[in-house]
Amino acid sequence: MKLKDTQALTSFKYGWLLKRIFPYIKPVMGRVILGFFIAIPVGLLDGVVSFALKPYMDYVVGQQNLIICGFEIPYSILAIAMPFAIIGFALFQGVLRYLNSYFTDWTSLKITNAVKIDLFSRLIYMDTSFFDENSSGIIINRYLTDPDFASKGIVEQIKTLIISIFGAASLIVVMLYSSWKLAVVGVLVLTIAFMPVLLIRKKIKSVSNKNTVITGDITTTINETYSGNKVVTAYNLQDRQMKNFIDDINKSFNVSISLTKRVGWMSPLMYLIASFGIAFVLYYGTKLIYTGQMTAGSFASFVTSLLLLYKPVKTLGNTLTSIQTIFVAMGRVFELFDYVPLIKNKQNTVNVPVLTKNISFENVTFSYNDNYTVLSNINLTVKIGETIAIVGNSGGGKSTLVNLIPRFYDVKDGAIKFDGIDIRDFNLSDLRDSISIVFQDNFLFTGTIKENIMLAKPQATEEELQIALETSHLTEVIESLPDGINTFLGERGLTLSGGQRQRVAIARAMIRNTPIIILDEATSALDNESEAVVQKALDNLMKNKTVFVIAHRLSTIKNADRIAVINDGKLVELGTHAELMSINNGQYKHLYEMQFSKEGTKVL
Ligand SMILES: Nc1ncnc2c1ncn2[C@@H]1O[C@H](COP(=O)(O)OP(=O)(O)OP(=O)(O)O)[C@@H](O)[C@H]1O
Ligand SMILES: [Mg+2]
Numbered sequence: 001m002k003l004k005d006t007q008a009l010t011s012f013k014y015g016w017l018l019k020r021i022f023p024y025i026k027p028v029m030g031r032v033i034l035g036f037f038i039a040i041p042v043g044l045l046d047g048v049v050s051f052a053l054k055p056y057m058d059y060v061v062g063q064q065n066l067i068i069c070g071f072e073i074p075y076s077i078l079a080i081a082m083p084f085a086i087i088g089f090a091l092f093q094g095v096l097r098y099l100n101s102y103f104t105d106w107t108s109l110k111i112t113n114a115v116k117i118d119l120f121s122r123l124i125y126m127d128t129s130f131f132d133e134n135s136s137g138i139i140i141n142r143y144l145t146d147p148d149f150a151s152k153g154i155v156e157q158i159k160t161l162i163i164s165i166f167g168a169a170s171l172i173v174v175m176l177y178s179s180w181k182l183a184v185v186g187v188l189v190l191t192i193a194f195m196p197v198l199l200i201r202k203k204i205k206s207v208s209n210k211n212t213v214i215t216g217d218i219t220t221t222i223n224e225t226y227s228g229n230k231v232v233t234a235y236n237l238q239d240r241q242m243k244n245f246i247d248d249i250n251k252s253f254n255v256s257i258s259l260t261k262r263v264g265w266m267s268p269l270m271y272l273i274a275s276f277g278i279a280f281v282l283y284y285g286t287k288l289i290y291t292g293q294m295t296a297g298s299f300a301s302f303v304t305s306l307l308l309l310y311k312p313v314k315t316l317g318n319t320l321t322s323i324q325t326i327f328v329a330m331g332r333v334f335e336l337f338d339y340v341p342l343i344k345n346k347q348n349t350v351n352v353p354v355l356t357k358n359i360s361f362e363n364v365t366f367s368y369n370d371n372y373t374v375l376s377n378i379n380l381t382v383k384i385g386e387t388i389a390i391v392g393n394s395g396g397g398k399s400t401l402v403n404l405i406p407r408f409y410d411v412k413d414g415a416i417k418f419d420g421i422d423i424r425d426f427n428l429s430d431l432r433d434s435i436s437i438v439f440q441d442n443f444l445f446t447g448t449i450k451e452n453i454m455l456a457k458p459q460a461t462e463e464e465l466q467i468a469l470e471t472s473h474l475t476e477v478i479e480s481l482p483d484g485i486n487t488f489l490g491e492r493g494l495t496l497s498g499g500q501r502q503r504v505a506i507a508r509a510m511i512r513n514t515p516i517i518i519l520d521e522a523t524s525a526l527d528n529e530s531e532a533v534v535q536k537a538l539d540n541l542m543k544n545k546t547v548f549v550i551a552h553r554l555s556t557i558k559n560a561d562r563i564a565v566i567n568d569g570k571l572v573e574l575g576t577h578a579e580l581m582s583i584n585n586g587q588y589k590h591l592y593e594m595q596f597s598k599e600g601t602k603v604l
Contacts, residue, residue: 001130001339003138004213008331011205017327020334024114028107035103038096039159043166045093049086050304051174056082058297108155115147119336127343128408137220141212142336150329157323160315167312171305178302179294182281186306189277190313193270200262201324207259208328214252221245270317281306343407349427352434355384355419355515359546363414366400374400375569387547389560391591397569398550402518406435436514438522442505449504450485456508464511472507473534498525517542519549
């Protein structure tokens with residue numbers, strides 16, 4: 001599911017797209033329709049001024065009284081009334097325009113928000129590999145910018161479309177009324193002038209898709225400049241960042257300008273075709289006047305309509321181009337809706353029961369991608385209440401193995417079972433509620449230390465909080481901070497030291513009090529002394545729990561009930577420290593001698 005590979009295949013299936021967006025429009029349908037209804041007279045009123053020209057020319061300028069239904073209206077009164085009437089109309093149109101803008105903005109914002117909320121509700125349930133694969137920039141772009149553009153645009157453009165269509169229609173009616181012959185010529189010419197718009201749909205789609213990816217890359221560069229600012233500064237990478245940024249900006253420029261090259265000639269061409277029409281109308285109209293088939297007033301009215309027609313027609317041209325871009329964005333948005341996370345609940349899931357027997361890995365094989373197997377054929381049964389240490393070479397697959405338990409990823413082959421039940425049969429959130437994890441690199445949210453701990457169990461009592469704080473050896477850290485437990489952590493918790501952050505993460509895991517605990521290098525950032533204290537507290541808490549602990553420190557490993565050695569994706573040895581040490585040329589023994597012996601004498 002690479003967001004960069006977007007095809008937006010549905011971009012030209014207008015009916016399908018409208019059907020997809022309809023559920024979001026439905027709740028605000030009343031106001032949408034009201035807005036569109038208001039758009040109709042806004043458009044129609046365009047024709048009024050040119051329409052008024054005919055009586056003005058024929059009666060006021062021609063100094064003749066107007067007779068309507070037997071009533072005679074003197075031209076002198078018309079001469080005063082008509083300018084006022086025009087102002088009145090403009091005022092009326094202005095009020096309608098305002099109402100129209102209000103309704104379209106209100107509805108389009110509501111629709112956009114609903115789409116965004118729905119998209120975000122899917123994003124938060126996306127699986128880990130989705131986030132592995134897609135950069136932050138493209139996610140922001142596809143989940144925030146696109147829906148903004150797509151759903152806000154669609155209402156606005158439909159409004160503009162309606163105003164333009166009715167504006168054009170009213171002017172065409174005035175033209176027909178003035179002279180149908182000339183009107184036919186005018187409409188014919190305009191239709192021809194429009195043809196090119198249809199020819200550039202594909203180009204618009206490809207440019208829009210490409211631009212989404214590039215804009216995503218630009219956002220990623222900015223994000224990385226933020227997150228990696230220390231590396232950027234330390235390694236003087238400003239030029240590199242600058243180059244990435246400029247490269248992308250230039251790419252975006254080239255893509256956009258290639259569209260302009262294709263689209264830019266359309267407007268002048270439309271002008272040119274239109275000028276043929278106007279030239280012909282002038283020539284033919286004069287002939288009609290000379291032969292007495294048309295009054296000068298009708299002609300003035302007609303020409304004004306024709307000239308006024310250019311604006312809605314031009315808007316119509318632009319709107320059609322914009323709508324095409326919007327449909328492409330909508331195609332991308334609904335493509336997202338159809339992405340189903342790889343990890344999801346199957347039908348009829350069950351909750352995790354109270355475990356009494358074991359957690360077993362049965363012939364577990366796993367790979368992140370097809371060309372490289374990370375774990376092959378792992379068979380490991382961990383008794384409930386047992387603490388199992390996992391050791392092995394770096395990149396050997398230890399983290400991967402434990403990440404399979406909460407189903408960050410699913411096994412490619414084999415199964416992981418709790419008391420004999422495949423974990424894929426469990427309700428996902430219930431499965432994850434039964435596991436606490438401390439990672440090596442723990443993410444803390446913007447907020448206070450307390451908030452960061454309590455989010456693991458919002459209903460925790462003050463006593464539970466205190467226990468978690470003491471267990472994680474966090475009490476004295478908190479005491480040293482001016483705001484104590486309410487100290488505010490910046491984005492990603494960056495105002496704490498690595499070890500302090502790790503302790504907050506341990507407290508967060510501890511307060512959950514779950515039957516299964518996973519510690520992936522959980523104490524690696526602590527100094528020996530703190531580590532020994534935290535470890536002791538952890539030992540207490542780990543009683544009666546099933547614990548997977550990945551560690552490099554001998555003290556942690558020796559305390560485990562058993563040790564599993566995972567080297568290059570294979571379970572090579574399994575047993576107690578003593579058992580593994582007794583294997584001649586054993587891998588654990590080798591590892592122990594290489595890695596732990598010095599530390600061992602120091603710590604023990
Ligand atoms: N998200 C990922 N996508 C693709 N490959 C990955 C991903 N995470 C890890 N790998 C690869 O899988 C292999 C096992 O990685 P893993 O993190 O499980 O090793 P590890 O035993 O925990 O190593 P370490 O002791 O260094 O933490 C490595 O070759 C790594 O490159
Ligand atoms: Mg690891």
